[in-house]
Amino acid sequence: AQSVAQPEDQVNVAEGNPxxxxxxxxxxxxxxxxxxxxxxxxxxxxxxxxxxxxxxxKGSYGFEAEFNxxxxxFHLKKPSALVSDSALYFCAVRPVSSGSARQLTFGSxxxxxxxx
Amino acid sequence: DGGITQSPKYLFRKEGxxxxxxxxxxxxxxxxxxxxxxxxxxxxxxxxSQIVNDFQKGDIAEGYSVSREKKESFPLTVTSAQxxxxxxxxxxxxxxxxxxxxxxxxxxxxxxxxxxxx
Numbered sequence: 721a722q723s724v725a726q727p728e729d730q731v732n733v734a735e736g737n738p739x740x741x742x743x744x745x746x747x748x749x750x751x752x753x754x755x756x757x758x759x760x761x762x763x764x765x766x767x768x769x770x771x772x773x774x775x776x777x778k779g780s781y782g783f784e785a786e787f788n789x790x791x792x793x794f795h796l797k798k799p800s801a802l803v804s805d806s807a808l809y810f811c812a813v814r815p816v817s818s819g820s821a822r823q824l825t826f827g828s829x830x831x832x833x834x835x836x
Numbered sequence: 837d838g839g840i841t842q843s844p845k846y847l848f849r850k851e852g853x854x855x856x857x858x859x860x861x862x863x864x865x866x867x868x869x870x871x872x873x874x875x876x877x878x879x880x881x882x883x884x885s886q887i888v889n890d891f892q893k894g895d896i897a898e899g900y901s902v903s904r905e906k907k908e909s910f911p912l913t914v915t916s917a918q919x920x921x922x923x924x925x926x927x928x929x930x931x932x933x934x935x936x937x938x939x940x941x942x943x944x945x946x947x948x949x950x951x952x953x954x
Contacts, residue, residue, distance in 0.1 A: 752941050763926055763945030810878065814941065824943060828878040
Protein backbone atom coordinates (compact mmCIF):
# COMPACT_ATOMS: atom_id res chain seq x y z
CA ALA A 721 0.00 0.00 0.00
CA GLN A 722 1.17 3.52 -0.71
CA SER A 723 1.74 6.12 1.96
CA VAL A 724 2.92 9.67 2.47
CA ALA A 725 4.73 11.06 5.51
CA GLN A 726 4.97 14.70 6.40
CA PRO A 727 7.19 14.56 9.47
CA GLU A 728 6.55 18.09 10.66
CA ASP A 729 3.11 19.15 11.85
CA GLN A 730 4.25 22.77 12.07
CA VAL A 731 6.95 24.79 10.33
CA ASN A 732 7.74 28.36 11.31
CA VAL A 733 9.91 30.63 9.19
CA ALA A 734 10.66 34.34 9.13
CA GLU A 735 9.46 36.38 6.18
CA GLY A 736 12.15 36.63 3.51
CA ASN A 737 13.88 33.43 4.61
CA PRO A 738 13.83 30.25 2.55
CA UNK A 739 11.28 27.63 3.49
CA UNK A 740 11.17 23.85 3.20
CA UNK A 741 8.22 21.57 3.87
CA UNK A 742 9.23 17.93 3.93
CA UNK A 743 7.53 14.95 2.33
CA UNK A 744 8.56 11.33 1.94
CA UNK A 745 6.56 8.65 0.22
CA UNK A 746 6.22 4.92 -0.27
CA UNK A 747 4.70 3.47 -3.42
CA UNK A 748 5.05 0.43 -5.66
CA UNK A 749 6.86 1.42 -8.81
CA UNK A 750 7.25 4.98 -10.02
CA UNK A 751 5.25 7.78 -8.41
CA UNK A 752 3.21 10.75 -9.43
CA UNK A 753 3.70 13.36 -6.70
CA UNK A 754 1.69 16.46 -5.85
CA UNK A 755 1.62 19.41 -3.49
CA UNK A 756 -1.61 21.14 -2.50
CA UNK A 757 -2.21 24.17 -0.27
CA UNK A 758 -5.23 24.84 1.92
CA UNK A 759 -6.18 28.20 3.38
CA UNK A 760 -8.51 28.31 6.42
CA UNK A 761 -12.00 26.97 5.75
CA UNK A 762 -11.25 26.48 2.07
CA UNK A 763 -10.68 23.54 -0.25
CA UNK A 764 -7.29 22.39 -1.43
CA UNK A 765 -5.56 24.22 -4.26
CA UNK A 766 -3.14 22.45 -6.58
CA UNK A 767 0.43 23.85 -6.38
CA UNK A 768 2.62 21.58 -8.46
CA UNK A 769 3.20 18.03 -9.61
CA UNK A 770 6.00 15.67 -10.56
CA UNK A 771 5.14 13.26 -13.34
CA UNK A 772 8.43 12.55 -15.09
CA UNK A 773 11.52 14.33 -16.36
CA UNK A 774 13.36 17.08 -14.52
CA UNK A 775 13.62 16.40 -10.80
CA UNK A 776 13.11 20.07 -9.95
CA UNK A 777 9.50 21.06 -10.51
CA LYS A 778 8.32 24.66 -10.50
CA GLY A 779 4.77 25.55 -9.56
CA SER A 780 2.47 28.36 -8.57
CA TYR A 781 3.36 31.36 -6.36
CA GLY A 782 7.12 30.79 -6.62
CA PHE A 783 7.07 27.33 -5.06
CA GLU A 784 9.20 24.47 -6.30
CA ALA A 785 9.79 20.89 -5.26
CA GLU A 786 12.63 18.48 -5.75
CA PHE A 787 12.03 14.83 -6.48
CA ASN A 788 14.70 12.56 -5.00
CA UNK A 789 14.13 8.96 -5.98
CA UNK A 790 16.88 7.47 -3.83
CA UNK A 791 15.55 9.19 -0.72
CA UNK A 792 11.89 8.81 -1.79
CA UNK A 793 11.35 12.46 -1.01
CA PHE A 794 9.52 15.37 -2.59
CA HIS A 795 10.24 18.41 -0.43
CA LEU A 796 8.48 21.69 -1.14
CA LYS A 797 10.66 24.79 -1.22
CA LYS A 798 10.51 28.52 -1.75
CA PRO A 799 13.55 30.83 -1.77
CA SER A 800 11.89 33.72 0.07
CA ALA A 801 8.80 33.21 2.22
CA LEU A 802 5.88 35.63 2.38
CA VAL A 803 3.42 36.07 5.24
CA SER A 804 0.70 35.20 2.72
CA ASP A 805 2.27 31.74 2.28
CA SER A 806 1.00 30.82 5.74
CA ALA A 807 -1.34 27.87 5.19
CA LEU A 808 -1.70 24.10 5.49
CA TYR A 809 0.29 22.15 2.93
CA PHE A 810 -0.43 18.61 1.77
CA CYS A 811 1.77 16.21 -0.15
CA ALA A 812 0.09 13.45 -2.17
CA VAL A 813 1.22 10.42 -4.16
CA ARG A 814 -0.17 7.88 -6.57
CA PRO A 815 1.59 5.09 -8.44
CA VAL A 816 2.15 5.58 -12.15
CA SER A 817 0.91 2.09 -12.84
CA SER A 818 -2.49 2.56 -11.22
CA GLY A 819 -5.45 2.91 -13.53
CA SER A 820 -7.85 3.65 -10.73
CA ALA A 821 -9.07 7.14 -10.00
CA ARG A 822 -8.93 6.52 -6.28
CA GLN A 823 -5.28 5.88 -5.82
CA LEU A 824 -4.24 9.36 -4.64
CA THR A 825 -3.02 9.24 -1.03
CA PHE A 826 -2.54 12.41 1.01
CA GLY A 827 -0.16 13.13 3.85
CA SER A 828 -1.43 14.49 7.17
CA UNK A 829 -0.48 18.05 6.33
CA UNK A 830 2.07 20.61 7.56
CA UNK A 831 0.99 23.97 8.92
CA UNK A 832 3.36 26.65 7.63
CA UNK A 833 3.51 29.92 9.52
CA UNK A 834 5.56 32.78 8.10
CA UNK A 835 6.38 35.35 10.75
CA UNK A 836 6.61 39.05 9.79
CA ASP B 837 -12.16 26.36 -5.92
CA GLY B 838 -13.41 27.32 -9.34
CA GLY B 839 -15.76 24.93 -11.09
CA ILE B 840 -16.81 22.91 -8.05
CA THR B 841 -19.58 24.16 -5.80
CA GLN B 842 -20.30 22.67 -2.41
CA SER B 843 -23.33 23.61 -0.36
CA PRO B 844 -24.13 24.44 2.27
CA LYS B 845 -20.97 25.96 3.72
CA TYR B 846 -22.08 25.08 7.26
CA LEU B 847 -24.49 22.32 8.28
CA PHE B 848 -25.83 21.15 11.60
CA ARG B 849 -27.17 17.68 12.24
CA LYS B 850 -29.46 16.57 15.00
CA GLU B 851 -29.00 13.14 16.52
CA GLY B 852 -30.67 10.45 14.43
CA UNK B 853 -30.99 12.70 11.40
CA UNK B 854 -29.70 12.10 7.89
CA UNK B 855 -28.21 15.11 6.13
CA UNK B 856 -27.13 15.57 2.52
CA UNK B 857 -24.16 17.58 1.31
CA UNK B 858 -24.30 18.87 -2.24
CA UNK B 859 -21.43 18.85 -4.75
CA UNK B 860 -21.80 20.16 -8.31
CA UNK B 861 -19.07 20.59 -10.93
CA UNK B 862 -19.06 22.27 -14.33
CA UNK B 863 -15.61 21.06 -15.37
CA UNK B 864 -16.95 18.12 -17.39
CA UNK B 865 -14.88 15.77 -15.23
CA UNK B 866 -15.75 12.09 -15.13
CA UNK B 867 -14.42 11.33 -11.65
CA UNK B 868 -15.69 12.79 -8.40
CA UNK B 869 -14.62 12.19 -4.81
CA UNK B 870 -15.67 12.83 -1.24
CA UNK B 871 -13.09 13.30 1.49
CA UNK B 872 -13.38 13.82 5.20
CA UNK B 873 -10.85 16.10 6.91
CA UNK B 874 -10.20 15.97 10.64
CA UNK B 875 -7.49 18.00 12.39
CA UNK B 876 -4.09 16.35 12.14
CA UNK B 877 -5.35 13.46 10.03
CA UNK B 878 -5.17 14.80 6.53
CA UNK B 879 -7.80 13.75 4.01
CA UNK B 880 -9.54 10.39 4.11
CA UNK B 881 -11.47 9.09 1.12
CA UNK B 882 -15.15 8.31 1.76
CA UNK B 883 -16.49 7.46 -1.72
CA UNK B 884 -15.48 8.05 -5.30
CA SER B 885 -17.11 7.70 -8.69
CA GLN B 886 -15.41 7.36 -12.07
CA ILE B 887 -18.57 7.37 -14.17
CA VAL B 888 -22.27 8.10 -13.92
CA ASN B 889 -24.32 5.48 -12.09
CA ASP B 890 -21.23 3.88 -10.60
CA PHE B 891 -19.37 4.58 -7.36
CA GLN B 892 -16.94 2.81 -5.05
CA LYS B 893 -16.28 2.83 -1.35
CA GLY B 894 -13.20 4.55 -0.07
CA ASP B 895 -11.41 3.98 3.21
CA ILE B 896 -14.14 5.24 5.57
CA ALA B 897 -17.48 4.63 3.80
CA GLU B 898 -19.41 3.33 6.82
CA GLY B 899 -22.24 5.65 7.79
CA TYR B 900 -22.22 7.47 4.45
CA SER B 901 -24.02 7.01 1.14
CA VAL B 902 -23.71 8.62 -2.30
CA SER B 903 -25.41 8.70 -5.67
CA ARG B 904 -24.18 9.65 -9.13
CA GLU B 905 -27.21 10.13 -11.34
CA LYS B 906 -25.68 12.99 -13.32
CA LYS B 907 -22.13 13.68 -14.37
CA GLU B 908 -22.18 17.08 -12.72
CA SER B 909 -23.51 16.02 -9.33
CA PHE B 910 -22.25 13.74 -6.54
CA PRO B 911 -24.24 14.29 -3.32
CA LEU B 912 -23.11 12.76 -0.04
CA THR B 913 -25.58 11.68 2.65
CA VAL B 914 -24.34 11.42 6.21
CA THR B 915 -26.64 8.90 7.82
CA SER B 916 -27.59 8.44 11.44
CA ALA B 917 -25.27 5.43 11.45
CA GLN B 918 -22.28 7.77 11.33
CA UNK B 919 -21.74 8.34 15.04
CA UNK B 920 -19.00 10.93 14.77
CA UNK B 921 -19.92 13.10 11.79
CA UNK B 922 -18.36 16.37 12.94
CA UNK B 923 -15.73 17.20 10.33
CA UNK B 924 -14.89 19.26 7.27
CA UNK B 925 -16.08 17.54 4.08
CA UNK B 926 -14.39 18.15 0.76
CA UNK B 927 -15.59 17.23 -2.71
CA UNK B 928 -13.17 16.96 -5.63
CA UNK B 929 -13.22 16.05 -9.29
CA UNK B 930 -10.72 15.00 -11.93
CA UNK B 931 -10.34 13.83 -15.49
CA UNK B 932 -10.20 10.08 -15.99
CA UNK B 933 -8.36 9.33 -19.18
CA UNK B 934 -6.10 6.82 -20.78
CA UNK B 935 -2.63 7.24 -22.12
CA UNK B 936 -0.20 9.90 -21.04
CA UNK B 937 -2.60 12.62 -20.00
CA UNK B 938 -1.01 14.51 -17.17
CA UNK B 939 -4.14 16.49 -16.36
CA UNK B 940 -5.98 13.37 -15.29
CA UNK B 941 -3.91 13.17 -12.15
CA UNK B 942 -4.90 16.54 -10.74
CA UNK B 943 -7.88 16.74 -8.42
CA UNK B 944 -9.78 20.01 -8.13
CA UNK B 945 -11.52 20.77 -4.84
CA UNK B 946 -14.60 22.61 -3.72
CA UNK B 947 -14.59 25.03 -0.78
CA UNK B 948 -15.91 22.43 1.65
CA UNK B 949 -18.83 21.92 4.02
CA UNK B 950 -18.32 22.04 7.77
CA UNK B 951 -20.70 19.64 9.50
CA UNK B 952 -21.41 19.86 13.21
CA UNK B 953 -23.69 17.95 15.54
CA UNK B 954 -26.28 19.80 17.62
